[in-house]
Amino acid sequence: MIFCDSHLHTDFSTDSETPVESQLMRAIELGLKHMYFTDHMDVDYPGGGFVFDIEPYFEKLLPLQRAFSGKIGIHIGVELGIRPEEEIVQKNINIARCYPFEYTIGSVHVVDGYDPYYPEYWESYGEEKGIYRYYESMYDSMKLFSDFDSLGHIDYIIRYSPSKGAVLEKADKLQKKLEELTASILELLVFDGKALELNTAGWKYGLTYPHPAPHLLKLYKQLGGEMITIGSDAHKPEHLAWDFSRVPAYLKENGFSHYVRFENHKPIFVSI
Ligand SMILES: [Zn+2]
Numbered sequence: 001m002i003f004c005d006s007h008l009h010t011d012f013s014t015d016s017e018t019p020v021e022s023q024l025m026r027a028i029e030l031g032l033k034h035m036y037f038t039d040h041m042d043v044d045y046p047g048g049g050f051v052f053d054i055e056p057y058f059e060k061l062l063p064l065q066r067a068f069s070g071k072i073g074i075h076i077g078v079e080l081g082i083r084p085e086e087e088i089v090q091k092n093i094n095i096a097r098c099y100p101f102e103y104t105i106g107s108v109h110v111v112d113g114y115d116p117y118y119p120e121y122w123e124s125y126g127e128e129k130g131i132y133r134y135y136e137s138m139y140d141s142m143k144l145f146s147d148f149d150s151l152g153h154i155d156y157i158i159r160y161s162p163s164k165g166a167v168l169e170k171a172d173k174l175q176k177k178l179e180e181l182t183a184s185i186l187e188l189l190v191f192d193g194k195a196l197e198l199n200t201a202g203w204k205y206g207l208t209y210p211h212p213a214p215h216l217l218k219l220y221k222q223l224g225g226e227m228i229t230i231g232s233d234a235h236k237p238e239h240l241a242w243d244f245s246r247v248p249a250y251l252k253e254n255g256f257s258h259y260v261r262f263e264n265h266k267p268i269f270v271s272i
């Protein structure tokens, strides 16, 4: 069993109504040893939202961290929406460097001003280009911004693509291009000493695999990657540590015997 959930949300995130205390109580009930609050910070999100006031966040979490120390490790993190636009890179650098977050996830939620969660993105690009453009934007963002510890849900674009990725099965040329691009992303991750997140929401949303899919996990390993963080991305207490019982076998099948969690941006390896 994995006793650490490195990715969860509360009502500090625009898309969650869950109070901090509810996540905390559920984590204790599940017997977790560590939990990482990683609320959404997507600056300049189209139409607004997905940012929170950082000071109240620390004011809320720090006393709980102290009160529960010895019982459960409460860690104060953030899920930063990474984008390549210059002013957003600058704002993200300021957030990552000016506040004492212990752990930072870098995730792509917005591509060229669109959120692929909504159909407008797919209407504008079509499915093949929509998938490719997501990874391209991820790679461009990573070249400009490296103040994060783990790359969040690398292939979650598949979950929102109209065919759930089935379009790729017939698109040989695109598949080849995607292989090259994702290899570049993973190479950069390894080179920069960053972790790749295993996000169990893939299973929750009915995919046959979590994020990342097996081929990406294997590729990261092949390229020298050793650091996998594990998160449920729970926005509700009942989703905390989702399907964590399936994680050890999935990691082992793909060549990993450890996962990592971060303390003050330094990885700690835990055997599975
Ligand atoms: Zn996310």
Ligand SMILES: [Zn+2]
Binding pocket: 007, 008, 009, 079, 233
């Ligand atoms: Zn998240």
